Amino acid sequence: MAVDFAMSPADRAFAEDLRAWLDEHLPAFLTAGDEDDDHASTAEHIQERRRAWQKLLDQGRWAAVHWPEEWGGRAATPMQRLLYAEIMAEKRVPGLYNTNGIWQIGPMLIQWGTDDQKRRWLPSILSGDEHWCQGFSEPDAGNDLANLRTTAVADGDTYVVNGTKIWISTAHLARWGLFLFRTDPTAITREAKHEGITAFVVDMHAPGVVTRPIRDISGDEMFNEVVFTDAVVDAANRLGGEGEGWMVAMGTLGFERVGIAGQITTLAADLRAMVETARAVNPGALDDPLMGDRLARAWTEIELCRLLVYRALSKVARGEKNWPEVPLAKLQWSQLAQSLSELAVDLLGPAGALGRGGPDAVDRGKWSRQYAFQRYSTIGGGSTEVQKNIIADRAIKLPGKARSS
Numbered sequence: 001m002a003v004d005f006a007m008s009p010a011d012r013a014f015a016e017d018l019r020a021w022l023d024e025h026l027p028a029f030l031t032a033g034d035e036d037d038d039h040a041s042t043a044e045h046i047q048e049r050r051r052a053w054q055k056l057l058d059q060g061r062w063a064a065v066h067w068p069e070e071w072g073g074r075a076a077t078p079m080q081r082l083l084y085a086e087i088m089a090e091k092r093v094p095g096l097y098n099t100n101g102i103w104q105i106g107p108m109l110i111q112w113g114t115d116d117q118k119r120r121w122l123p124s125i126l127s128g129d130e131h132w133c134q135g136f137s138e139p140d141a142g143n144d145l146a147n148l149r150t151t152a153v154a155d156g157d158t159y160v161v162n163g164t165k166i167w168i169s170t171a172h173l174a175r176w177g178l179f180l181f182r183t184d185p186t187a188i189t190r191e192a193k194h195e196g197i198t199a200f201v202v203d204m205h206a207p208g209v210v211t212r213p214i215r216d217i218s219g220d221e222m223f224n225e226v227v228f229t230d231a232v233v234d235a236a237n238r239l240g241g242e243g244e245g246w247m248v249a250m251g252t253l254g255f256e257r258v259g260i261a262g263q264i265t266t267l268a269a270d271l272r273a274m275v276e277t278a279r280a281v282n283p284g285a286l287d288d289p290l291m292g293d294r295l296a297r298a299w300t301e302i303e304l305c306r307l308l309v310y311r312a313l314s315k316v317a318r319g320e321k322n323w324p325e326v327p328l329a330k331l332q333w334s335q336l337a338q339s340l341s342e343l344a345v346d347l348l349g350p351a352g353a354l355g356r357g358g359p360d361a362v363d364r365g366k367w368s369r370q371y372a373f374q375r376y377s378t379i380g381g382g383s384t385e386v387q388k389n390i391i392a393d394r395a396i397k398l399p400g401k402a403r404s405s
């Protein structure tokens with residue numbers, strides 16, 4: 001199948017403008033950060049730096065390029081989104097303060113929100129004035145999201161919410177959250193579990209909403225359990241109609257799949273960076289032919305994954321579905337991310353295992369943290385086994401019993 005690498009004049013101008021803006025603003029921002037090196041690794045400091053970076057991007061209208069112009073975006077085309085993801089990754093820019101808000105929740109509000117809801121919430125997502133989280137998963141509803149059981153029972157102009165959400169990233173920092181609740185529990189007994197789900201914007205400071213951080217494998221406390229006990233949510237905070245929650249969520253869960261292109265560029269930059277660090281701390285490893293083999297394999301796989309994303313984009317540009325390239329790229333990226341983090345600690349030798357905070361930590365302990373944290377890549381956003389089942393059933397159409405949930 002033909003892959004179209006051609007850029008239109010508008011795409012080229014978009015990329016040039018972004019590079020010029022970054023060249024003007026990024027170095028000064030990064031230098032200012034180095035001044036307070038003492039605080040560099042505290043969670044609060046990292047979040048404040050992200051907020052400052054997002055505010056700067058917003059001032060240049062570069063924070064949410066895929067949003068419509070009237071809401072502060074640039075109505076970027078799929079090709080421009082891909083260029084954006086690649087250039088931002090290549091320049092190693094800091095993360096956003098409201099990643100979920102910008103990439104997932106904002107587009108949901110734009111597509112499904114009333115004018116009042118858009119006016120009320122979109123500006124604060126964009127500016128980073130208020131943090132947002134996304135609350136879908138539950139103890140018995142992860143890959144099988146439609147099995148969610150947290151209930152929202154209508155009571156006049158409000159809904160009363162009871163249940164537990166889990167693994168909700170940054171909920172402890174969030175002022176608002178976009179949640180899915182079950183407004184019709186009979187849908188489960190009717191075996192129509194995708195029905196009867198409704199999306200709501202939740203005030204995370206409201207009575208009856210309790211957030212408990214969970215420590216992850218790398219030692220950070222960035223995701224949470226969120227428990228609702230008779231929490232009251234205004235009907236005015238419902239996003240879309242009652243029972244439309246599945247559509248609200250699904251329309252946009254796949255919204256920014258080209259984001260994976262940025263993650264692939266990040267992997268390529270990581271590979272270059274780990275080789276540079278190895279030259280300084282463990283140069284002998286670079287003479288090891290087995291290590292050379294792993295490095296070459298990693299580079300080749302990164303390039304293959306990048307081409308897969310380009311093929312998906314070529315299909316989108318022709319008005320076709322980006323299937324099955326997108327689940328294939330997710331699968332390949334997640335495995336690559338893990339094998340690369342294993343390669344890093346092997347390549348760097350004893351220095352690669354030193355953790356964050358220690359005086360001799362290499363690259364501030366980035367590689368040892370990544371080694372542990374990358375276990376998430378084959379779980380979050382749909383786990384490997386389930387992705388493989390979907391590809392086997394729907395793309396390859398392997399004979400046998402349907403496996404995917």
Ligand SMILES: Cc1cc2nc3c(=O)[nH]c(=O)nc-3n(C[C@H](O)[C@H](O)[C@H](O)COP(=O)(O)OP(=O)(O)OC[C@H]3O[C@@H](n4cnc5c(N)ncnc54)[C@H](O)[C@@H]3O)c2cc1C
Binds near residue numbers: 134139167169384
């Ligand atoms: C770092 C991180 C951040 C996250 N942030 C958020 C967030 O902000 N908001 C949010 O809502 N969620 C979040 N999640 C949750 C994430 O979406 C879920 O972890 C994911 O959907 C998998 O669900 P689960 O953990 O319940 O695993 P399960 O679905 O219970 O799966 C457990 C195991 O069983 C396997 N399995 C399940 N079903 C099948 C099947 N049909 N066939 C074969 N094998 C199967 C899986 O592959 C897996 O190995 C986050 C997760 C992580 C790791």
